[in-house]
Amino acid sequence: xxxxxxxxxxxxxxxxxxxxxxxxxxxxxxxxxxxxxxxxxxxxxxxxxxxxxxxxxxxxxxxxxxxxxxxxxxxxxxxxxxxxxxxxxxxxxxxxxxxxxxxxxxxxxxxxxxxxxxxxxxxxxxxxxxxxxxxxxxxxxxxxxxxxxxxxxxxxxxxxxxxxxxxxxxxxxxxxxxxxxxxxxxxxxxxxxxxxxxxxxxxxxxxxxxxxxxxxxxxxxxxxxxxx
Amino acid sequence: xxxxxxxxxxxxxxxxxxxxxxxxxxxxxxxxxxxxxxxxxxxxxxxxxxxxxxxxxxxxxxxxxxxxxxxxxxxxxxxxxxxxxxxxxxxxxxxxxxxxxxxxxxxxxxxxxxxxxxxxxxxxxxxxxxxxxxxxxxxxxxxxxxxxxxxxxxxxxxxxxxxxxxxxxxxxxxxxxxxxxxxxxxxxxxxxxxxxxxxxxxxxxxxxxxxxxxxxxxxxxxxxxxxx
DNA sequence: GCGACCGTTCGGCCCGGGACGAACTGACCA
DNA sequence: TGGTCAGTTCGTCCCGGGCCGAACGGTCGC
Numbered sequence: 018x019x020x021x022x023x024x025x026x027x028x029x030x031x032x033x034x035x036x037x038x039x040x041x042x043x044x045x046x047x048x049x050x051x052x053x054x055x056x057x058x059x060x061x062x063x064x065x066x067x068x069x070x071x072x073x074x075x076x077x078x079x080x081x082x083x084x085x086x087x088x089x090x091x092x093x094x095x096x097x098x099x100x101x102x103x104x105x106x107x108x109x110x111x112x113x114x115x116x117x118x119x120x121x122x123x124x125x126x127x128x129x130x131x132x133x134x135x136x137x138x139x140x141x142x143x144x145x146x147x148x149x150x151x152x153x154x155x156x157x158x159x160x161x162x163x164x165x166x167x168x169x170x171x172x173x174x175x176x177x178x179x180x181x182x183x184x185x186x187x188x189x190x191x192x193x194x195x196x197x198x199x200x201x202x203x204x205x206x207x208x209x210x211x212x213x214x215x216x217x218x219x220x221x222x223x224x225x226x227x228x229x230x231x232x233x234x235x236x237x238x239x240x241x242x243x244x245x
Numbered sequence: 246x247x248x249x250x251x252x253x254x255x256x257x258x259x260x261x262x263x264x265x266x267x268x269x270x271x272x273x274x275x276x277x278x279x280x281x282x283x284x285x286x287x288x289x290x291x292x293x294x295x296x297x298x299x300x301x302x303x304x305x306x307x308x309x310x311x312x313x314x315x316x317x318x319x320x321x322x323x324x325x326x327x328x329x330x331x332x333x334x335x336x337x338x339x340x341x342x343x344x345x346x347x348x349x350x351x352x353x354x355x356x357x358x359x360x361x362x363x364x365x366x367x368x369x370x371x372x373x374x375x376x377x378x379x380x381x382x383x384x385x386x387x388x389x390x391x392x393x394x395x396x397x398x399x400x401x402x403x404x405x406x407x408x409x410x411x412x413x414x415x416x417x418x419x420x421x422x423x424x425x426x427x428x429x430x431x432x433x434x435x436x437x438x439x440x441x442x443x444x445x446x447x448x449x450x451x452x453x454x455x456x457x458x459x460x461x462x463x464x465x466x467x468x469x470x471x472x473x
Numbered sequence: 474g475c476g477a478c479c480g481t482t483c484g485g486c487c488c489g490g491g492a493c494g495a496a497c498t499g500a501c502c503a
Numbered sequence: 504t505g506g507t508c509a510g511t512t513c514g515t516c517c518c519g520g521g522c523c524g525a526a527c528g529g530t531c532g533c
Binding site for chain 1: 247248249250251252253255256257258259260261262263264265266268269286304323326327328330331332333334335383385386387388389390391394395405411412413414415419428430
C-alpha cells in the first residue's frame with residue numbers, strides 16, 4: 018500500500034519553486050553544476066546546496082563529483098517522465114514570452130528541442146508522424162512499435178533493450194499539444210541524430226536545430242522534408 | 246514553457262500528508278463525502294474542508310453537492326494517472342502490515358482491486374496476461390491493442406472513444422510489480438465486469454472479489470481459470 | 474417548528490522550512 | 504605558497520500554512 022506520508026514527501030521535493038526550477042532545468046538531460054543551478058534559480062549558493070542535498074537524498078537527482086565541482090543530473094528516466102507528466106497538466110498556462118530575446122528563444126524551443134533524452138517540439142512530432150505514416154509506429158490502440166518498426170530499428174543498428182523502461186511511450190508536447198515518441202526507442206533515435214550531426218544543440222539550452230546534413234537524412238530516411 | 250512556480254504549486258497540493266491521504270483514498274474512483282475523508286485522514290472536519298477547497302481549486306478534485314453532503318472525486322483520469330505514477334516510484338517501500346485484520350485486508354487487495362477505473366492486483370495482471378496470450382494485446386513495443394484486440398473489444402460491444410485518453414496504457418501494480426492494462430480499454434473492461442456481476446466490491450474499499458458467475462465468464466471469455 | 478447532522482468560516486496557536494551571510498574546507502593555478 | 508574559486512556548514516530570521524475549537528448556516532427527518 019502506498020503510504021500517504023511517502024507520497025507527500027516525494028511531492029514536497031517538487032513543492033518548492035527553487036527546487037522545481039532546478040528540476041525543470043535538468044530536464045535537458047545533462048549534468049549541471051551546483052553554482053549554475055543556483056544562478057539559474059536565483060538563490061545563494063548555500064541555499065542551492067541545501068536544495069540539491071534534499072533532492073539527491075530523495076532519489077530524484079544523482080550526483081557526480083569532479084574536482085571542486087559537483088555535477089548533478091536527474092537520477093533516471095523515470096524522474097524525467099514524472100516531471101513531464103506533471104508539466105503536461107500545466108500546459109494550458111502557456112506563459113506568453115515578453116521581449117524579443119524571450120520570443121526568439123521560445124520560437125527555437127518550439128521548432129525543436131530535447132525532452133530529457135528524446136526529441137520534442139515540431140521536430141519531435143514530425144518524426145513521430147513520419148514513423149506512424151510509414152507503419153513503423155502504431156498509435157491506434159496505444160503507442161507501440163509495429164513488427165515492421167522493430168525490424169526497422171534493428172536495421173538501423175539501434176538496440177531496444179532498456180531494462181524495465183517501456184520501448185515506446187507517448188510524451189505530451191507542451192508547444193504542439195500533441196504526443197511524440199518517448200521511451201527507449203525515442204532515446205535511441207535522439208542519440209543517433211545527435212551522434213550523426215543531423216541535429217545540433219543551440220547554445221547551452223534544450224533547443225536544437227536540424228543541420229543541412231540532417232535535412233537530407235530526414236528526407237532520405239523518413240520522408241520528412243518540411244522541417245524549418 | 247513550464248513555469249517552475251506552477252509545477253511547485255501542483256506539487257504543493259500533494260506535499261501534505263493529509264491531502265495525500267485523501268487523494269490516495271479517492272484513487273478507488275468513487276466519490277467520498279468531506280466527513281468520510283476527514284475521518285479517513287484523521288483530522289477535524291474544518292481542516293478537511295480547507296484541504297478539499299485547495300485540492301478542488303487546484304483542479305485535482307471535482308465536487309458535487311447533494312443536499313447537505315459534499316461529494317468529491319478525482320477531477321479526471323489524468324489525475325489518477327499522475328497519482329499512480331508517483332506511487333510507482335515509491336512502491337519499494339512496501340509497508341508491512343501488522344496484525345491480522347490489516348493482513349487479511351492487504352491480502353484481499355493483493356488478490357484484486359480497482360485502481361481508479363480499471364482492475365489491478367493479481368486479477369488485473371491475470372486479465373492483462375490473458376489478453377496478451379490471446380494476441381489481443383501487444384506488449385512487445387509498448388502497450389497497445391492489436392488489430393484483433395480492437396475487433397474483440399468491438400465484438401464485446403465495448404466502445405473505445407475516450408477523447409484524448411490513451412486507449413491502452415500500462416499501469417504498474419504495487420503488489421505484483423508488473424504492469425496491467427489501464428487506459429480506456431482497461432476502464433471499459435472493468436465497467437463491464439462490475440456491471441455483469443463478474444466481480445463485486447468487498448465492503449466499501451477498493452478490494453474486489455471474483456463471483457462464481459465471474460469465474461465461469463473469465464474462463465469462457467479469456468481462458469482464465471486459476472483466479473483465487 | 475425543533476433537534477440532529479454536515480459542512481463552513483474565523484481566530485489563534487505553533488512548527489517547519491526556506492532564505493541569507495559569514496566562516497570554513499578543499500581543489501586548482503600561479 | 505599564497506590567491507581564487509566551488510561548495511559546505513551553521514546561526515539566525517521570518518513567513519506560510521496546517522491544525523483545532525467554537526460559532527454559524529443549510530438540509531434533512533420527525
